[in-house]
Amino acid sequence: MKITAILSALAAATLVSAGKFHLPKDNTVELQPHGYIIQYQDNISRANAHSNLKKHAIDYKVRNEYDVFNGAAITVKSDHDGEAIASVPGVKHVWRIQRYSLPKTTSNGGGKVDEENSVHHMTGVDAVHKKLKLTGKGVKVGIVDSGIDYKHPAFAAAGATEGCFARYGKNCRVKHGWDFVGDAYTSFNTPIPDGDPMDCRGHGTHVAGIVGGNASNIKVGPTPLVPWIGVAPDVTFGAYRIFGCEGFTSTDVILAAMEMAFNDGMDIINMSLGGGSAYKENPTSILADKLVSFGMNVAGAAGNDGSEGVWMVSDTGLGETSTSVASFDNAYGAYYTVSYAGGKYPYNFSSAWGKAIDLPASATLFPLFDKAGVLLDGCDVNTYKDLDVKGKVVLVLGDYSKCGSFARGEVAKSVGAAGILAATTPFGMTNLAGAPGLPMASIENRAGQAILAAYKKNPKNVLTWAKGPSSVRVEGGGAPAEMSSYGLDGDLRSKPDIAAPGGNIYGAYPRSKGSYALLSGTSMATPYYVGSQALYYEKTKTKPSGPDVRRVFKNTATISKNFQSKTFTSAAKQGAGLINVWNALTTTTHASPDRFDLLDSDNFRGVQKITIKNSGKKTETYTLSHVPADALNSYSKGNAWPHPKPIIEADYATVKFSSNKVKIPAGKSVKVTITFTEPKVGDAKQFPIYSGYVVATPSREDSPAVHVPYIGLKGKVRDVPIMDSDLGLPMAGVRKENGDIEEIPKDFVFNFKDAAPAVVVRFASHTPNFTIRIHDAKTDKFLGYVVSGSDIALGAMGRMTNLNDGKYSSATFSWRGLVLQTADLTSKPVQLGAGSYKIFVASQRKLTKGAYPADYEIFDMGIFNVSA
Template sequence: MKITAILSVIAAATLVSAGKVHPINAGREHVSGGYIIEYEDHANHRDFQNSLRSHKVDFKVRSEYGIFNGAAITVNSEHGGNDLAKLPGVKNVWPIARYSIPKVKQHKKTDKEPLSDHKMTGVDVLHDKYKLTGKGIKVGVIDTGIDYLHPAFAAKGADKGCFARYGKNCRVTHGWDFVGDHYDGKSTPKSDSDPMDCFGHGTHVAGIIGGNALHIVPGKQGPAPPAAFVGVAPEVTFGAYRVFGCDGETGNDIIMQAMELAFNDGMDVINMSLGGGSAYKTAPEAVLGDKLIARGMALASAGGNDGSDGVWMVSDTGLGDLSSSVASFDNAFQLLPSYTFAGVKHPYGIASAYKKVIDLPAMPIQPIFEADGSLSDGCDPARYAGLDVTKKIVLVLGDVTRCKSGGRGTVAVGAKAAGMVVQTTPFGIASLGGAPGFPMASIENKAGNDLLAAWKKDSKQTLTWSTKVESIQVEGGGFPSGFSSYGLDGDLRSKPDLGAPGGAILSTYPTAKGSYAVLSGTSMATPYVAGAHALYMQAKHAKPHGDVIRKAFKNTATISKDIGVSTLTSAAKQGSGLVNVLNAVLTTSSITPDHIDLLDSVRMNKKVKITIKNSGKKSETYSFSHLPASALVSYTGNNTYPLATPQIEADSASVVFSQKKVKIPAGKSAKITLHFEEPKKGNAKVWPIYSGFVVATPTSKNGIPVHVPYTGLKGDVSKIPIMDVEDGWPAFTHTEGEVSKITPYPKVKVLDFTNPKTPSFEVTAKLGSHTPNYTIRVYKASDKSFVGYLASDGEAAIGPRGRNKLANTDGSENVWSFPWVGQVVSSATQVVPTLLPSGTYRIEVASQYKFTKDEYPKNYEIFDLKTVTIKTAA
């Protein structure tokens, strides 16, 4: 590759700053040439732009931030993140990441009214008895926009004006479209003042926060809702900040613009039902979120929908120290169609690729078995050998260890099955992507067992489908959603923070798309918490910072059990529990901090102090107790990648309180010391994540207990495998075609980087856990001397990374690929990549173990890719 004279000038310049370059999250794409820059406190926009010009960097400003003190730019010259980090006044540099519109499960509607999710959280009592509606509170929705003409957002006494436009006296008072209809994350955004939603996600989110469909007159204002419903805070006013087009992705630089505008518009709460993938808390959106909360806002962010990928997957945008990362709980009743087998009716969920209620005629079922007689996951075509499944519905297990629904559906289509029912593991109705046009249904775990037992008694019985959708109580209703992501984060911090109803939630949808929809996702749980913030602020006649409200919600949440057993669900899944807004408003007690991170066996925080505050008008006596939760085991049989569904064990820590009871006068506080010991049970060699809850119970009548969760890991976290080496990774790969399809690179004698026909070449790895420093190192094959880190387009393969998901939505492996054309940098601070001379080089992929010093090779997991011969123009 040509190294220009401009780059040489920069290399020779004397620069005074040493900013830090952060890599993009594992599995996420970035905007070509796009960077988010955070300045040092003394620097400003003018200083930065002058520095860019003086160092001959060709750039275009995408965004400028005030509170964040930085900017987003596109670099048009051959400069990368390392170049920018060396400019004076630069503190941090991030590639601009692209976010997709969150994938949610869409359910069919019904004319029957479901049991309101407000009964699960006490919001119904706050509405009916205390008349709380969120009036006077402003909530900013950073999403796909809002259909502000929807009748469920009509403002009392101002309907006429608001149905013409949003603005003063309307429910949606502020707004901005940052991108335009045709923006897809890659094209040029075209902003304007109209945040109308053409996708649907943002309108659904806004309806959960504050829609009101109780008084809609059918015909006059549009179609009636399929069931009466009202949002959490039906009189809040909204700011609609549209950051997505009608489809596609967006850049996090645009999300950050929306966050700052929401603050400047006076929003009290920001809802961010977006994010994805595991990460550290250093993502720029998380950094900005904490800055906004410190200035008086509240921020609720989605915990992620990657529950089928196991631990370490809580989403990035809610990882700030002050923000609320929200998990999902399933609605107790869902709107579902049903099927009947052996005289028993069961509900089912439709695969999104099928797009309609299943209307097949009655036909037999055919379970697919493994060689040992257990129900198969349906991923291996060989399991169909010798079976005639034409005109039959196949029954398979919904384990996602080997493949997801699209893969097993494709196998069934190849075997000529008429349809498929997938038994959910561990429970409930799962979200299925499925194979296009193939009838696939998710069924409950118990229902799958019932089907199998009835089939063994009489294999000639037929399964019949009902096309009627109705309100049905479901397995797992009221419990944490299976799709909701597990923590912990890369620093063993307790995330997610708390949960809210997010499974099967009826809400508003753009009128052009049917007006109403039932969706599932942490995207739905997050606005529930945002609306809860509004009720809390109204009740307190104050607007506390978001971390203060988070503490109230976490202290008073309803702790959930694991379904079907008596153990409490891990705090790594449910956080502090299901938000109980009624208790949060009424309590006069609190515990600080709102979570306890015990870390691991080697670094364990055995002695922790908590503060109990009595905000009531009378003295209160508190007694203390400990509620252990189940432990999660993700590494068994020496696997290097965490189990898709962690095994549950009864590994309990012990807690000794410095005093069993304490009397606290009105308005006063007391400190209690907790002495923790890790679980005696549990194998430290498989690193179980244990957790529990410390509870302070007032002894007075009607006193509301308060609690905080704790989490810890038994064993040495620095020994946990980082890279997945079971499926052939790391490896040399290349990308085929316009769609990224990673395939192993064919064995060739020489990679000729001077030949434009040489295929794109990458080093690809799959991370099963976070690493504080992921590197790809290059050595001379002849004498094994270090020559540098892989570099491409100004980026170097150095820095912290979160883990990869098990697979992409299309069933392909979710991996991280670093393209290479023969360039390296000698260190993280090198300004200009060096083009290696032709020769043979050895490549090492190395990941630093958690909580270790950066000492190579001592504290690194190393995979040797052997040698590769290259030809370059150097």
């Protein structure tokens, strides 16, 4: 369906109900000055909306107009703010324009992955290529990213040995696209769009290569170290460039790119973008759901915030029908290696060193261990006392709880060490910042232990550094990636939906940047899932609905375990599991819905129904069973801020079926009632998130089982801490004229000019409605909600990351006397004068109706005396 068809359904009308202004998530989110996204009421036409804005004297400049989204992006030139825009008749939602970054990916400088050890073995894509001969031909995939190097030979048409010479020309598989921003765009300047989506950053080219690059027959230009092939090597691409060569992009640009991809007839959109945690009522998720309802499929990266703990899945894939994709590490990766005592070990060099390590044999190994023979971390210079490490490579334990890689690198330099090898704990390799001028690298935990044991047997062994990368089996490979973000969202919905390989993925890179690279992130997992969908589209020879495709892949995914674990990983980490493309394309069984959200103890949805459909040609008997997964405890010590690494517990739900076996004729469906009982173990006051999988196994051995994930929270989610009281927040201070916030002196009298009250907050989890309320100190009468600059303290907020640029993340609201008197935004802000006021920070508890004060977490900030 095209734009014109959709517009015919949008009849002009004028409504008087007020819209809703959504607060920015926190002050770590960059915002466009005076920039707003507006969504109109469903039956409001563009002309009527603009007329209403002008009638309310709002002076603005249009940045972008949206048809499917039914709205616009504007820059406001008058002094009107978000709540003023939301009060205009016909306006449904208003958001500040947010800046988005490309997610941080990791790289060890490139290398090769042997064909026999390809990532496609993990997912069954190799079998689909060989046995089903599917390549994604005829399927259109839109890459909303940094562009594509469309002249790269990996994107040449089938049979061609070199890339295209002109944009969208001969041999090109990139047939559509647009540059929305220009090379110089950073989001802090004006976009200069044109028709050339050439990639100058690399991210979009790598993403496109995973979807459908083909480097199996390249004969000109830089060639890969080993031939490789993307998931769907014959797809047609649309390149929608939303990033310049540096910097950020913004919400208004992303929406414009999504709509153009739709209008160009893309079947699937890939959005490997970096957002923050939020509710699904954000512009990209709303538009994604609309596009899916009109026949597209949209996938977004779940985010790379696994080190932050729960509640951190990224906002791009939070739509009800779009897909949020988590990441697994590739079982094999390309790394430089160091050999010692007959063993060959991969290493990941520090970003400060930035290249392969090439030390002479005279730089021998010196493990830094205590009297018990246990490796030390190397943070304390005193541990080197009376030890001769000059010119030697020090082996230390990679535990960074005491100091970082820079600090221990500086210590090693001060005692004359030639380099450092840090054995990661508990496993795998990590990314080190390192110390300038010092060869420094992370090695796997098993490598560190093996090297230490070999040294104790023969200290005279020497280190040998390989000149180039090679393919190695990666410790932790084939399991959920540590960096992949945990769910849930603020409504306890099961996100992420599914996982795909995203760690150690070798593929295309712009020719100007070396042509090939090995990167890691959910940015890489998302296109793997998108390419797999393209294979499904080709096989079915139809354009199935987005929810149907997502369900098939979730039904047939491989339920997986963490590395070296005997239990299954939480659905809050892996979703339905690792994508199994062969099973998805060959299954004749379907189960719906594709998830069970059990919610919490107060709102427990313990009785559910599963529909099992037999699409095969013969009657089939299915056995129903339950596979429990790890429960995640983030509040075991009564803490307000979630543990960065949730504690795994055996808190398992009990599952009973109305029938344990069902016989289903060909082409028919059967419904089975499932009764869930919350885990008997696990402390409800610590809010463990439990999960598992309902499995339907056919009697025929050649037919794969299908499953549906479930997830719930034991305890009352309304009691999950919202504010980070562990750090003493929220807190009140004095906002000085220079912007600094100071502690309030005893008996201090504020004023609204150069000594205004300020409130600092820090969100430990989501809230559907955050408010800062002003009351009269004498009568306790409610006077209004704080208006701080262009923002009002009123609206949904997602969880913050722990740190931002090395400092604790927080948001500050300065109050200079402006309040909004009603929550429906129909009133204008009013200025209060001198007086005595109470300030309350009140956050609505999750899954409540929002009755005040019963449904709010409230902090009384005290009485503030304000002079004229």
